Amino acid sequence: MTDNLQLNTEGKLKHFLTIEGLSKSLLTEILDTAESFAGMSEHQVKKVPLLRGKTIVNLFFENSTRTRTTFELAATRLSADVINMNIATSATSKGESLLDTIRNLEAMFVDMFVVRHALSGAAHFIAQQTASHISVINAGDGQHAHPTQAMLDMFTIRQLKPDFSSLRVAIIGDILHSRVARSEIQALNTLGAAEVRVIAPKTLLPAHVESLGVNVSHNLTEGLKDIDVVMMLRLQKERMSSALLPSESEYFKCFGLTEEKLKIAKPDAIVMHPGPINRGVEIDSKVADGPQSVILKQVSNGIAVRMAIMAMAMQTAPAPGRFSGIHTIPGDRHADSLSASGIHTIPGDKGVA
């Protein structure tokens, strides 16, 4: 079951919904493109006009601060106009269906939806239903996929450990409910990682988890052996009160990452976490803030990777590597100040504000 829905007739990225079905070369292209954006953040003018005149709607049916902010920053740095819609507290609670919300926004001539939704398959549904000129980026759907998170993690890994084929990666925590885990596993396997291991109690693992292409361990101390990359997952607080786990303290005792346990992994292992962190639940503060942690690097990289994906989906990405260093274009200061104020009219602009 490949997902051709994501690619246009020329095989280029149209929507970004899941890692599944995307080739190694396409994932590498995303990483390479992100590379050319990565240096930009340190420049004084953090903007390029690649998506100038385009309107991007952040459609968040589920609350999120970090993901929405990095998507917003990525879009503004590409000079797009961004509308944030927090639908968790607006239209759908008034009985408007998902489809009606999409249709209404389409009527406002937008170019891209960045979608987060509590149900698996929501981004697919929107991509299938929406007008053909609109691109859909999945910012997390239910327990299914969070492909931009996976790509920013691949980007972070590649910066520090460029050879995927020698990597052993452990993903620890609530795999069952984690869209991040599913996308990470697919990305790592597509990029040819030597081993992906999941470590969790059975209650937090989906049925037939090995069919995703992973080895399984229920024991953190055994599971961390020979590991190069330790990926911690967030444990949702509400899971604690269900029958999935006995208690926070028992979970931390068994699966919490401490300095001591980290020593079992390779000495140069890096520690990742998609955030937000539950300190003292899945990870000890000393590890989260320690020298092996790359958690904040993940956050910064999120912007470059999302810029790359958005530009590629809109078919405006520069060829990988050809972009570094170019950050001001004559006349672009105009776009800069416009978006900063958020109020603007450009001739021909359909005007969403």
Add this chain to the structure above:
Amino acid sequence: MKIHINHGRIIDPANDIDRIGSVYIKGGKIVSVTDEPAGFKPDTVINAENQIVCPGFIDLSTRLRDMGHSRKATFKSEVRAAAAAGVTTLCLQPDTVPVIDTTAVVELIKELAEKADYPQIYVIGALTQKLEGTELSSMLSLKQAGCIAVGNANRPVKNLLILRRAMEYAASHDLLLMFRPNDFWLGNNGCAHEGVVATRYGLPSIPEAAETIALAQCLELAELTGCRVHFGQLSCKRSVIKIHQAKKYGLKVSADVSIHQLHLTENDMKPFDSAYHVLPPLRTEEDRQYLRRGLAVGTINSICSDHQPHDLDAKLGAFPETEPGMSSLENLLPLMLKLVTRHAITLKQGIACLSANPARVLRLNSGALTPGFSADVCIFDPELDWQINSENWKSQGVNTPFWGQTLKGRVTHTLQAGKIIHRL
């Protein structure tokens, strides 16, 4: 009205008939399938050359919607679909809106059936009030009003004590319990089989154990209470094994399977395509093989459509929030014939699973071309290809994953109590 059906290949499993011949109908009854009755002057002659003449189909699980759900379908639209499918008798599940838990609703349904000109609709009464699973319904009144069985559709009975009492009460009045085994808690609001596909797509999932545990509990209670039980819409291997063992042990139980479960598996699901959202969920290839085998050896004796027409909106959305169910009456014959061409069952078995066997489950004097029985007859062309499209499809619900496909085998005539209710 006298009808003579001639030159057709008559297959009547209950009477062990398979030969070219004639069927004679008079006054709504079968008169003869052997010799021409003396002085028989037909008003209508149906030439069934190269076609198969068999008893009209009996569907053990159907939803016609209407009443509170008329946006999904109406009796009028769905009985046309039933007639086009060769179905002459059908059993209505009690989860209508309002629920079939009072005699007033039974009367209302009879009225709707009459208006739709399709009298042979049998009603399964609610086992518990409002199907809430907590208080027993007035089963005796429901039976007297015409309910042929009782059941709780896809809703849970709150605990085993209530189920025990309900079964004891049903047994006291010799009522059949039609039971779709599903443990609500183990089902955990899932929408797909707990297997590799649900894992890959992050879909809330339902393990086989949700079905098999509920099945095993109900089998124990059947023995304890003496209630007659028919298990509906089985979906997995271990259910087939359990029914097989129970029958061998001597319990008087029977079982059916939905037609789509005999063909589709989780692997057929297109990513997040709500047409495949059905309960019980599509399971594995091994389950499908066991269900077919169970049919071949008679462990499962009936095939039902589990017809659930939906409006478009019900299927538009993210997969988990869409409503489960397929519109499937009109697939019944071609998909049964596909089992025959794949050598899973014989044609005689397939017809029996749609007629004589469900009649036996319901203790009806039908499902056979026996002289004196109501003239419920299905005539079909087993070689006729037809496409599932808006031109050919009668049901108001177009929610079928087979949409657009070309299937082999089509009903040309349907007779209900001697009346031609469908002609191609």
